Amino acid sequence: MTDTIRSIAAAVRSGERLAVAAVQEHLDRIAAREPEINAFNLVLAEDALERAASIDAEVAAGRDPGPLAGVPIALKDNMCTRGVPTTCSSKMLEGWRPPYDATVVERLSAAGAVIVGKTNLDEFAMGSSTENSAFGPTRNPRDTSRVPGGSSGGSAAAVAAGFAAGSLGSDTGGSIRQPAALCGVVGVKPTYGTVSRMGLVAFASSLDQIGPFTHDVADAALLLESIAGFDPGDSTSIPEPFHALSPALGRGVSGLRIGRIADLPAGADPDVQARVEEAFEVLAAAGAEIVDVSIPAFHYGLTAYYLIAPAEASSNLARYDGVRYGLRVSAADTNAMYSATRSAGFGPEVKRRIMLGTYALSAGYYDAYYGKALKVRRLMAQDFAAAYANVDALITPASPSVAFPLDSKTNDPMAMYLCDTYTIPSNLTGDPAMSVPFGSGADDLPVGVQVLAPALGEPTMFAVAAELERAAGGAR
Amino acid sequence: MSDRISLEVVAKVARLARLELDEVELMAATEQLGDMLDHFADIDSLDLGDVEPMTQPVELVNVMRDDVELPTLDRDEVLAAAPDAVDGRFGVPPILGAEA
Numbered sequence: 001m002t003d004t005i006r007s008i009a010a011a012v013r014s015g016e017r018l019a020v021a022a023v024q025e026h027l028d029r030i031a032a033r034e035p036e037i038n039a040f041n042l043v044l045a046e047d048a049l050e051r052a053a054s055i056d057a058e059v060a061a062g063r064d065p066g067p068l069a070g071v072p073i074a075l076k077d078n079m080c081t082r083g084v085p086t087t088c089s090s091k092m093l094e095g096w097r098p099p100y101d102a103t104v105v106e107r108l109s110a111a112g113a114v115i116v117g118k119t120n121l122d123e124f125a126m127g128s129s130t131e132n133s134a135f136g137p138t139r140n141p142r143d144t145s146r147v148p149g150g151s152s153g154g155s156a157a158a159v160a161a162g163f164a165a166g167s168l169g170s171d172t173g174g175s176i177r178q179p180a181a182l183c184g185v186v187g188v189k190p191t192y193g194t195v196s197r198m199g200l201v202a203f204a205s206s207l208d209q210i211g212p213f214t215h216d217v218a219d220a221a222l223l224l225e226s227i228a229g230f231d232p233g234d235s236t237s238i239p240e241p242f243h244a245l246s247p248a249l250g251r252g253v254s255g256l257r258i259g260r261i262a263d264l265p266a267g268a269d270p271d272v273q274a275r276v277e278e279a280f281e282v283l284a285a286a287g288a289e290i291v292d293v294s295i296p297a298f299h300y301g302l303t304a305y306y307l308i309a310p311a312e313a314s315s316n317l318a319r320y321d322g323v324r325y326g327l328r329v330s331a332a333d334t335n336a337m338y339s340a341t342r343s344a345g346f347g348p349e350v351k352r353r354i355m356l357g358t359y360a361l362s363a364g365y366y367d368a369y370y371g372k373a374l375k376v377r378r379l380m381a382q383d384f385a386a387a388y389a390n391v392d393a394l395i396t397p398a399s400p401s402v403a404f405p406l407d408s409k410t411n412d413p414m415a416m417y418l419c420d421t422y423t424i425p426s427n428l429t430g431d432p433a434m435s436v437p438f439g440s441g442a443d444d445l446p447v448g449v450q451v452l453a454p455a456l457g458e459p460t461m462f463a464v465a466a467e468l469e470r471a472a473g474g475a476r
Numbered sequence: 477m478s479d480r481i482s483l484e485v486v487a488k489v490a491r492l493a494r495l496e497l498d499e500v501e502l503m504a505a506t507e508q509l510g511d512m513l514d515h516f517a518d519i520d521s522l523d524l525g526d527v528e529p530m531t532q533p534v535e536l537v538n539v540m541r542d543d544v545e546l547p548t549l550d551r552d553e554v555l556a557a558a559p560d561a562v563d564g565r566f567g568v569p570p571i572l573g574a575e576a
Contacts, residue, residue, distance in 0.1 A: 096557055193533070232541060300519050318494075323558070323566050324557075324558055325559075326559075328560070332570070333569050334570070356512060362489065375522075377530040
């Protein structure tokens with residue numbers, strides 16, 4: 001069993017344990033198993049030990065390094081780190097060193113955390129298996145013949161393998177929750193606007209949100225509290241302080257109304273569905289009232305998402321033109337240079353989404369595709385709002401299946417997209433959702449149950465997740 | 477929306493997106509985009525006439541800050557990461573070239 005964030009920070013702050021020792025222990029596990037897992041694009045062993053030593057010096061001098069003192073944290077490699085390569089797992093940004101730190105990196109540092117490395121992802125966060133990385137796939141630590149999920153597969157695998165006590169990912173359509181489910185760890189997509197995206201390389205700006213991966217729910221609360229809160233550097237940042245989550249963890253679910261979506265799209269495997277049914281039973285036994293609700297727009301989420309996200313991506317990724325940073329393929333004039341650079345730098349899935357988005361936004365098709373998708377998005381928000389008038393939280397599967405074998409979906413983009421069926425709606429609405437490990441399914445692989453809540457409903461969401469975790473025996 | 481997307485349209489989209497696709501890639505893209513658009517036709521049955529489009533989840537508008545000077549990125553550090561820099565600026569090949 002690997003240590004929790006709480007236990008490491010408490011021991012380091014009290015001087016009971018050296019941060020250097022905690023970090024070294026994680027680096028040792030990386031050395032032993034990383035060649036097989038490939039969770040990282042870059043391991044920052046020397047930097048991490050140096051930083052840990054400075055944390056220890058602070059403690060020795062009688063100062064408190066903060067709530068994450070000496071805690072080894074891994075960062076998805078789409079978050080900018082000053083002077084440290086940030087690739088988005090793309091040839092386009094290979095070798096690029098950002099001139100600034102993302103706000104989340106500054107906040108982790110201020111809280112005393114130690115960054116141990118940058119984790120692998122589907123190129124530019126586009127994918128559900130981490131197989132779309134230009135630097136090779138990440139493997140699931142629970143079964144290395146299977147994918148870890150994606151796009152934050154490296155961050156999920158790093159926590160599952162004990163390479164880091166916690167990690168950060170980004171979630172545009174499920175890219176934190178689905179890999180968390182497949183790797184058997186906790187993954188949270190907070191309310192849109194709660195965690196600053198300043199320094200997160202943009203994929204789809206109206207959907208992207210940063211969140212934590214951890215071993216348990218209480219660690220997720222602590223890590224999220226450490227990175228959340230208003231940042232003037234992100235114009236979509238909610239200009240209010242983030243509410244404390246830790247007090248909600250022991251609340252229980254007594255008196256809560258928890259919704260079952262009667263018209264949830266079919267498609268979850270029976271083993272996953274069985275765990276979700278058990279989750280409802282557990283919550284009912286703990287005093288929650290289970291209420292049927294209807295969200296008709298849920299069925300259309302996939303279509304709305306796979307038009308809106310590529311449309312935004314086609315615009316955001318226009319910046320990769322070989323002029324200011326990253327790859328340049330030389331050509332006789334700038335137009336030829338743009339095309340040569342983009343054709344060489346982007347992988348097949350990124351090209352596919354740029355094409356789809358460009359098409360959905362192009363003259364003659366805008367109203368038929370992008371315009372309609374935005375209206376479906378409104379229906380989604382209205383349907384969820386109506387449901388939340390009657391319930392405090394909702395429960396669904398996080399992923400339709402347990403971790404699937406490598407290469408089993410790589411030739412069928414639509415099959416891969418269906419992995420996001422249950423996670424997409426929360427990105428469209430901006431509401432929070434999280435995946436919590438809840439038993440196992442086929443081949444003894446982990447199953448994640450998804451808890452959804454209305455905007456800024458994180459305290460309730462964490463209370464429900466903590467109850468499920470207690471029932472599943474997952475709390476440390 | 478029922479007509480299957482054509483190779484010509486896909487080729488045009490690729491040009492708009494500044495992507496060069498060879499014949500094989502173009503045919504694969506036409507097939508895959510066609511499959512996706514078939515799936516996405518499920519929203520055609522919805523009555524969306526009076527629905528207001530939703531572009532973002534948080535209804536923040538006109539986020540302003542005081543007009544004061546703040547630290548900016550260091551020019552030399554930024555240019556050091558560029559593929560080409562000339563006299564403190566980004567260097568690019570001729571804008572008016574063969575294709576202009």
